[in-house]
Amino acid sequence: MQIASMHFKARAGGKLADVKLQAALRKLQGNFVKGRAERMLELDNFEEIRSAAAAIRDRTLANLDTYLQTFERNATSRGAVVHWAETIDDVNRIVCELAGIYGVTKVIKSKSMVSEECALNDALEGAGVQVVETDLGEYILQLAKEPPSHIIAPVIHKGREEIADLFAEKHHLPRQSDPALLTREAREQLRGHFLSADMGISGANFVVAETGSTVIVTNEGNGRMVTTLPRVHVAITGIEKVVATREDLTTLLRLLPRSATGQTISNYVSVTTGPAQAGEAGPQHFHIILLDGGRSKLLGTDMQPMLRCIRCGACMNHCPVYQSVGGHAYGWVYPGPMGSILTSTLGGMENALDLPQASTLCNQCGVVCPVKIPLPELMRKLRERQFVKGLRPWSERAGLRLWRYAAERPVLYARLTRLAARLLKLMGGNARLIHRLPFASGWTGGRDMPAPAGKTFRELYARRAKPEFAATGARG
Amino acid sequence: MNSRDAILSRIRAAQGRAGAPSAPETAAVATYIAAHPSGPRPPSDWDPLQRLRERALSLTTTLDEVADLAAVPAAVARYLRNNQLPLNAVCWAELAALDWTSAGLQIEARETHGNDLVGITGAFCAIAETGTLMLLSGADTPGATSLLPETHIAVLPRSRIVRGMEDAWALQRAECGADAMPRAVNFISGPSRTADIEQTLVLGAHGPYRVHLVIIAA
Numbered sequence: 001m002q003i004a005s006m007h008f009k010a011r012a013g014g015k016l017a018d019v020k021l022q023a024a025l026r027k028l029q030g031n032f033v034k035g036r037a038e039r040m041l042e043l044d045n046f047e048e049i050r051s052a053a054a055a056i057r058d059r060t061l062a063n064l065d066t067y068l069q070t071f072e073r074n075a076t077s078r079g080a081v082v083h084w085a086e087t088i089d090d091v092n093r094i095v096c097e098l099a100g101i102y103g104v105t106k107v108i109k110s111k112s113m114v115s116e117e118c119a120l121n122d123a124l125e126g127a128g129v130q131v132v133e134t135d136l137g138e139y140i141l142q143l144a145k146e147p148p149s150h151i152i153a154p155v156i157h158k159g160r161e162e163i164a165d166l167f168a169e170k171h172h173l174p175r176q177s178d179p180a181l182l183t184r185e186a187r188e189q190l191r192g193h194f195l196s197a198d199m200g201i202s203g204a205n206f207v208v209a210e211t212g213s214t215v216i217v218t219n220e221g222n223g224r225m226v227t228t229l230p231r232v233h234v235a236i237t238g239i240e241k242v243v244a245t246r247e248d249l250t251t252l253l254r255l256l257p258r259s260a261t262g263q264t265i266s267n268y269v270s271v272t273t274g275p276a277q278a279g280e281a282g283p284q285h286f287h288i289i290l291l292d293g294g295r296s297k298l299l300g301t302d303m304q305p306m307l308r309c310i311r312c313g314a315c316m317n318h319c320p321v322y323q324s325v326g327g328h329a330y331g332w333v334y335p336g337p338m339g340s341i342l343t344s345t346l347g348g349m350e351n352a353l354d355l356p357q358a359s360t361l362c363n364q365c366g367v368v369c370p371v372k373i374p375l376p377e378l379m380r381k382l383r384e385r386q387f388v389k390g391l392r393p394w395s396e397r398a399g400l401r402l403w404r405y406a407a408e409r410p411v412l413y414a415r416l417t418r419l420a421a422r423l424l425k426l427m428g429g430n431a432r433l434i435h436r437l438p439f440a441s442g443w444t445g446g447r448d449m450p451a452p453a454g455k456t457f458r459e460l461y462a463r464r465a466k467p468e469f470a471a472t473g474a475r476g
Numbered sequence: 477m478n479s480r481d482a483i484l485s486r487i488r489a490a491q492g493r494a495g496a497p498s499a500p501e502t503a504a505v506a507t508y509i510a511a512h513p514s515g516p517r518p519p520s521d522w523d524p525l526q527r528l529r530e531r532a533l534s535l536t537t538t539l540d541e542v543a544d545l546a547a548v549p550a551a552v553a554r555y556l557r558n559n560q561l562p563l564n565a566v567c568w569a570e571l572a573a574l575d576w577t578s579a580g581l582q583i584e585a586r587e588t589h590g591n592d593l594v595g596i597t598g599a600f601c602a603i604a605e606t607g608t609l610m611l612l613s614g615a616d617t618p619g620a621t622s623l624l625p626e627t628h629i630a631v632l633p634r635s636r637i638v639r640g641m642e643d644a645w646a647l648q649r650a651e652c653g654a655d656a657m658p659r660a661v662n663f664i665s666g667p668s669r670t671a672d673i674e675q676t677l678v679l680g681a682h683g684p685y686r687v688h689l690v691i692i693a694a
Contacts, residue, residue, distance in 0.1 A: 024674070027674060027675045028675065030675075031671070031675045042518065043518045044518060044519050045516055045518060045519070048516045049515065049516050049518070052515040052516050053515075056515070059508070062491075063497075063501060063504070063505055064487050064491075065484045065487045065488055065491075065497060066497045066501050066502055066505045067505060068484070068487075069484070069497070070505055070506075070509070078657065084478075084479040084480040084483050085479060086479045086482055086483060090479060134682070135672070136670045136672040136673070136681055137670075137672035140672070140673075153671070153672060153675070154672070155672055155673070156675070159674060160673055160674050160676075163673055179673040179674060179676040179678055180676075180678045182673055183670055183672075183673065183678040183680070183681055184680075187680070187681065187682055190682065191590070191682075194590075194682075195589075195590045209505075209509065210509045210512065211655070211657045212657075213657060213661075219668070219669050219670060219671075219681065220668055220669070220670045220681035220682045220683070221623060221668035221681060221682040221683025221684075222681070222682045224619065224623050224660075224662065224683065225623065225624075225682060225683075227660070228613075228619050228620060228623065228660065229620070239483065239487075244505070244508055244509055244512075245508075245509055245512040246512065246645045247512045247513060247514045247515060247642055247645065248512075248515065250514075250515070250640070250641040250642055250645065251515035251516075253641065254518070261671075264531070264606055264665075265606040265608060265663070265665045266665070267535075267664065267665050267666055267667070267668060267669055267683075268662065268663065268664060268665075268668075268683070269608075269662075269663040269665075270660055270661070270662050270663070271657075271660070271661040271662075271663075272659065272660050273657035273658070273659060273660075273661075274657075274659055275659065276659050277614065277615070277658070277659055278615065279615030280613060280614055280615045280618070280659060281587050281618050281619075281620065282613065282618075282619065282659050282660070290483075292483045292486070296483060296486040296487050296490055297486075297490070299487060299490035299491060300490035300491050300492065301490075
């Protein structure tokens with residue numbers, strides 16, 4: 001998928017003014033945020049499990065090559081074919097070649113964010129293969145020709161009336177807008193595709209080195225159909241998704257559905273190993289594609305903790321910026337805090353200059369991350385890197401240099417802040433609100449800034465601290 | 477250099493290692509996998525059957541309990557009639573010998589082709605912690621029977637209820653072999669669902685609208 005993250009500011013403005021989107025985003029907080037909090041209370045030892053989950057991810061990342069080769073060996077010994085893709089173009093080439101080899105005319109897909117990275121549907125359609133997305137949200141987006149705006153709830157930005165219009169137009173059936181009826185309509189439209197497709201393409205939430213298995217976690221059941229009904233199954237995932245054992249998988253499964261959708265467990269966890277066995281109905285051919293796509297560049301750097309990510313979406317659900325602008329503003333596959341880091345590292349820092357800045361560093365994301373990724377810290381490091389590389393605008397760099405000059409001279413700094421505090425108080429007038437600030441019109445464009453009281457912290461502290469010090473001075 | 481070697485050598489370079497994985501590295505990985513230690517588990521001071529019942533109901537799975545295997549057809553017939561569901565179904569081979577006809581049911585032991593409305597399966601075991609069924613696919617245990625029909629009925633002896641997923645894996649290792657894996661292990665927790673449209677929960681997205689569990693006491 002083409003990166004459009006450079007348009008973040010312009011897009012964010014539009015999203016804030018979008019009444020329907022704002023209503024949709026409020027529901028996210030109610031369901032996912034509240035649901036997660038309730039499910040976590042079920043685990044008395046949540047922090048212990050969370051630490052274990054982070055350690056499980058770190059274990060395979062520390063010996064990633066050995067675990068990947070173990071996975072490859074075990075998957076191959078059970079009849080799967082493992083492919084390695086350095087780039088997203090390699091993924092598209094491999095899938096199109098497989099479609100050619102097996103004479104595939106129709107592909108059914110379950111939700112895969114890695115395939116969104118690759119823009120795989122475009123590649124397959126270009127090769128003359130029909131592609132049908134089967135996750136309800138992704139199916140709606142395919143009809144609407146839109147990208148997902150959330151990694152778990154891809155169509156969170158659309159309301160039922162919009163979906164009703166879309167279905168009426170595309171299905172040529174009487175319009176209905178009840179979610180249950182719309183779901184039934186999609187089910188009936190898709191059932192025929194499930195039974196007639198030649199190839200099923202899925203992602204993988206995890207791959208298990210011990211058994212050579214791929215794992216998908218779904219609620220709708222379309223993932224099971226995609227991996228069961230067609231004669232060819234292709235699973236596509238990132239090289240970082242490997243876990244060592246079934247027990248490690250189990251620990252992660254205690255956290256993934258709770259963090260993602262506020263469920264104790266998702267309806268279907270499917271662990272797939274090799275093609276159909278003798279006499280069994282199921283895919284005759286099973287191919288697994290492991291994508292690097294820039295992930296190996298994060299290893300051994302301060303960004304390595306990002307590779308622990310299990311794609312639950314909790315960071316975006318809890319992010320005040322995501323909650324305000326939604327996923328499309330971020331301009332690539334992955335939105336929210338994890339997306340800001342992945343877009344910057346996998347997609348190129350210069351393409352996503354605004355994303356690490358689109359955070360208040362409030363650390364809600366860091367607190368809820370089930371694998372303890374220090375997301376605010378990583379965003380702060382990306383900001384630092386942008387500055388060092390001279391990628392920030394000249395005004396910002398000049399401002400920071402000025403600030404540094406003053407901050408290194410305490411007397412000057414005290415005088416300047418005293419002056420500024422008094423000036424700002426004056427500007428605030430009787431209402432004590434500032435309507436316009438020079439050099440900060442972006443901030444005051446949408447709201448007033450409360451005026452300071454007129455004294456700096458250091459002035460107040462100097463006045464009040466002395467008697468306190470005198471009283472406690474004896475203790476040193 | 478092919479893609480595989482390029483990716484693997486990039487990983488090693490990033491980790492400050494050269495050449496192929498050393499003997500101690502591969503040994504450490506093999507040892508960990510052979511030991512496959514369990515992680516921390518949530519407290520489980522509950523009775524497994526009671527817990528399974530509670531969790532299953534919260535997932536909108538319905539339950540019934542019968543004395544023995546011979547009582548299963550009557551229980552299934554009762555469930556189907558009470559819910560005004562069709563009285564014909566497909567089932568797994570292991571359930572073919574039951575006397576379905578006397579209970580007024582028409583049951584065929586075959587794979588489903590997509591038009592059957594009721595599917596009856598066994599289960600490898602059930603996990604009390606989450607109210608989950610664990611099914612292993614195979615020639616006589618096709619995965620589609622629990623997936624394509626609108627109603628899924630599972631039959632499970634009470635002795636096959638384990639506490640957590642770790643215990644389910646241990647049972648699978650013990651009975652099938654440490655390295656043996658079926659093509660698909662399906663963990664099923666209630667009927668298929670979606671909340672993709674306005675976060676409104678709808679049951680029966682693509683899979684079954686209903687999951688019914690019949691537990692056999694003996």
